[in-house]
Amino acid sequence: MNILEINDLSKLFQLYILNNKRIEGLKNIHFTVKEGEIVGLTGKSGSGKSSLMKCIYRTYLASSGEILYSSGAGVIDLVRADDHAIIALRKNEITYCSQFLSVIPRVPAVDVVCERLFRVEKDKDQARQKAREMLEDLGLPVELWDAFPVTFSGGEQQRINVARAIISRPRLLLIDEPTASLDPRTKDIVIRMILELKKHGTSVLCISHDEYTLERLVDRRLHLQHGEIVETALA
Amino acid sequence: MSGKNDNWLLRVRNLTKIYGEPDENTLNLTGPEYHSNICPATESIVACADINFDLYPGEVLGIVGESGSGKSTVVKLLHFDMEATGGSAWLRPYANGHSNILGESGQKKRTIRNHLMGMVYQNPRDGLNFKFSSGGNIAEKLIMAGNFHVGNIRNRASSLLEKTEVPVRRMDDQPSSFSGGMQQRVQIAKAIANNPPLLFLDEVTTGLDVSVQAKVLDLIRELQQDLGIAMIVVSHDLSVIRMLTDRTIVMKNGRIVESGLTDQILQDPQHAYSQLLVSSLL
Numbered sequence: 058m059n060i061l062e063i064n065d066l067s068k069l070f071q072l073y074i075l076n077n078k079r080i081e082g083l084k085n086i087h088f089t090v091k092e093g094e095i096v097g098l099t100g101k102s103g104s105g106k107s108s109l110m111k112c113i114y115r116t117y118l119a120s121s122g123e124i125l126y127s128s129g130a131g132v133i134d135l136v137r138a139d140d141h142a143i144i145a146l147r148k149n150e151i152t153y154c155s156q157f158l159s160v161i162p163r164v165p166a167v168d169v170v171c172e173r174l175f176r177v178e179k180d181k182d183q184a185r186q187k188a189r190e191m192l193e194d195l196g197l198p199v200e201l202w203d204a205f206p207v208t209f210s211g212g213e214q215q216r217i218n219v220a221r222a223i224i225s226r227p228r229l230l231l232i233d234e235p236t237a238s239l240d241p242r243t244k245d246i247v248i249r250m251i252l253e254l255k256k257h258g259t260s261v262l263c264i265s266h267d268e269y270t271l272e273r274l275v276d277r278r279l280h281l282q283h284g285e286i287v288e289t290a291l292a
Numbered sequence: 293m294s295g296k297n298d299n300w301l302l303r304v305r306n307l308t309k310i311y312g313e314p315d316e317n318t319l320n321l322t323g324p325e326y327h328s329n330i331c332p333a334t335e336s337i338v339a340c341a342d343i344n345f346d347l348y349p350g351e352v353l354g355i356v357g358e359s360g361s362g363k364s365t366v367v368k369l370l371h372f373d374m375e376a377t378g379g380s381a382w383l384r385p386y387a388n389g390h391s392n393i394l395g396e397s398g399q400k401k402r403t404i405r406n407h408l409m410g411m412v413y414q415n416p417r418d419g420l421n422f423k424f425s426s427g428g429n430i431a432e433k434l435i436m437a438g439n440f441h442v443g444n445i446r447n448r449a450s451s452l453l454e455k456t457e458v459p460v461r462r463m464d465d466q467p468s469s470f471s472g473g474m475q476q477r478v479q480i481a482k483a484i485a486n487n488p489p490l491l492f493l494d495e496v497t498t499g500l501d502v503s504v505q506a507k508v509l510d511l512i513r514e515l516q517q518d519l520g521i522a523m524i525v526v527s528h529d530l531s532v533i534r535m536l537t538d539r540t541i542v543m544k545n546g547r548i549v550e551s552g553l554t555d556q557i558l559q560d561p562q563h564a565y566s567q568l569l570v571s572s573l574l
Contacts, residue, residue: 073564074571115553117560140553141299141348144538161513161535162506175517 059127060229060260061090061113066122066136068105068112068284082108083284086122090229095251095261097275105284106264107156110231112136113262114153115143126151126229148176154222154232158206158214165203166192166217173225191220194250196243211238219247223254230254233264241269248273300346300384301522302370302490307343307379307394309365312336322545324565329362329546338546339365343379345541345551349489350520354537354554356527356569362546363526367492369394370524371411372401383408385489406436410483410521414495416475419482420467426453426478427463430485437486452481456511473504480511484521491515494526509535530573534558542566 066086072078083105090096098106111117113124115135124135128150133142147153152173160169167188168175174184192202195216201209206217215238222232235251236244244267251261251274265271271278280288310318318331322338329338340362347353355363369376380392386404393404413419420429430449439445450460456477458470467475476496483491493512497505513536515521525536533540533554541551542563550563561567 070560072567074567111559116555118552118556118562140539140551141346141351143553144351159534161509163510164513 058092059089059125060092060094061127061262062125063088063113064123064125066109066112066124067120068108068117069120081284082117083112083119086286088279088286088289090260090262092127092260093255093258094277095255095263095275097271097278098262098264098281099266099271099278100281104281106281107233108284109281110153110233110262110264114147114151114231116153129228148173150228152222152225152227152230154218154230154235156234156237158209158218160206160217162207163205166197166206166209167202169206169217170220170224172221177225188220188224191224192216195220195246212240212243215239216243216247219250223250226254226257227259230259230261232261234266235263236265236267236270244270299348300382300389301349301351302347302384303382303389304343304345304347304366304370305380306341307366307369307381308341308377309339309362309369309374310336310341310377311339314338323547324544324549327545329360338362340369340543340546342547344548347490347522347524349384350516350522351539352516352523352525352537354525354527354533354540355543356530356533356540356557357543358528358569361543363528363543364494365546366543367411367494367524367526371409371492372405373411383490402436406433407438407486408488408490410486410488410491412476412479412483412491412493412496414498416467416472416479419479420475422466422468424466425464426458426467426470426481429467429478429482433482433485448485449481452485453478455515456481457507471504473500473507476500476504476508477511480508480515484515484519487519489522491521491523492526493523495528496525497527497529497532512536530558530570542569 063086067084068082070080070082100106108117112119113135119136125132126135167185170188171184178184197216206214219235235247278290279286313334314331314336315334318334318336319341322329322331343366357363368374370381376394381394382389383393385408386393427449430452431445434445434448450463453460453463458474458477467478497508527533537554540554540557542549544565550566557566558570561570
């Protein structure tokens with residue numbers, strides 16, 4: 058079954074503050090993602106990988122086309138769904154893990170990881186316990202668990218970012234460069250964790266420049282160039 | 293879960309506030325396309341017009357815009373601090389959402405406000421009575437909401453101060469002897485004393501230094517998480533909006549120019565004015 062079916066998607070940025078300059082971000086994007094499948098997005102910087110992911114998450118508004126998502130409650134077009142429907146999906150089914158950690162100041166690492174769990178689970182201690190186990194798996198030093206992630210190194214922040222995206226076991230995970238600033242050992246752990254999610258049925262769209270990660274993680278690759286998919290290949 | 297739009301807590305339609313004597317063209321000659329909210333014919337001022345939105349239970353909605361865009365007016369009208377010129381609003385817990393709260397009598401409005409709403413103003417002096425102690429301020433709100441047992445009131449006040457990290461031993465001190473951040477937290481404690489389903493926050497972190505600001509933001513975030521209070525957050529500070537809200541409304545010259553998911557407004561703004569606003573972010 059397809060969890061995601063994207064038809065004729067395009068994204069045009071119209072910049073009023075730059076004399077109405079128009080930038081074509083994405084053109085005629087077509088592809089599907091099956092349940093439990095991991096699809097890699099590759100391509101040079103600026104080729105449209107992150108734009109595509111953001112259109113699916115609705116951080117960007119697509120200009121035309123449709124993004125059909127099979128939610129637990131039926132098929133929904135993410136391009137046209139109302140904001141409240143998107144908020145509900147983000148809470149329960151779809152998570153997005155960007156390259157950069159953006160956090161509320163003064164919230165300890167464990168609570169940052171738990172954020173999504175807190176929204177659905179009332180038992181905070183149980184949620185925190187789950188987060189600690191995950192941070193332990195990811196090799197984040199214990200003394201950092203209650204510290205504020207703003208001060209963390211790049212690799213430490215990345216682990217927090219990955220942990221908070223996967224802790225709630227989403228149905229669809231959109232993940233941007235999950236292993237970029239990690240050492241080889243931690244890289245392997247992150248890859249293993251994502252594969253573990255896949256086993257439980259999670260579908261994943263993953264942007265990566267890292268051949269090592271792609272080889273071990275993805276079932277299929279889509280290669281983007283100037284906003285178009287130019288090549289589809291099995292892993 | 294999708295498409296159903298009957299789950300609102302607060303529904304606002306065509307909310308309008310005009311100062312002066314408008315004529316039939318006033319609304320057509322003001323707004324963002326004219327870069328003005330002053331009617332050229334009548335000189336009446338359109339503080340806000342055609343404001344429409346639904347707020348869901350537990351949702352945090354941001355309203356951004358420059359000074360004079362009408363964002364504070366919107367919450368002040370909904371909190372009955374001023375009277376609307378036109379429009380309607382329905383609040384689900386009141387008459388099951390069937391009665392326009394803006395059309396109710398003054399007495400009914402006070403009841404609605406005392407039982408179902410909380411408001412935190414930019415200036416603590418607007419929300420607190422500086423002649424009362426901090427505990428007394430909270431008691432005032434509790435009494436208005438129908439609690440008269442002194443012991444209960446004191447207990448509730450001290451637990452609220454604890455929640456908002458104000459030292460409980462200072463319960464009997466007047467807020468005038470507190471720092472700005474502490475005053476703001478007492479104001480928040482007072483605003484949520486009646487367990488309102490709806491809380492308005494008007495520029496609550498403006499003028500506080502960054503560490504105190506972080507503390508207040510933290511508190512608001514926690515209240516939202518723990519108590520599930522729906523909030524409308526008015527701010528010209530986009531970082532505050534980014535941290536606190538799910539959805540955002542952008543206002544200019546008294547009108548809504550764009551509304552959407554907060555990350556969409558910040559990363560893919562559609563309206564020329566929103567683009568300008570976002571590109572000005574430090």
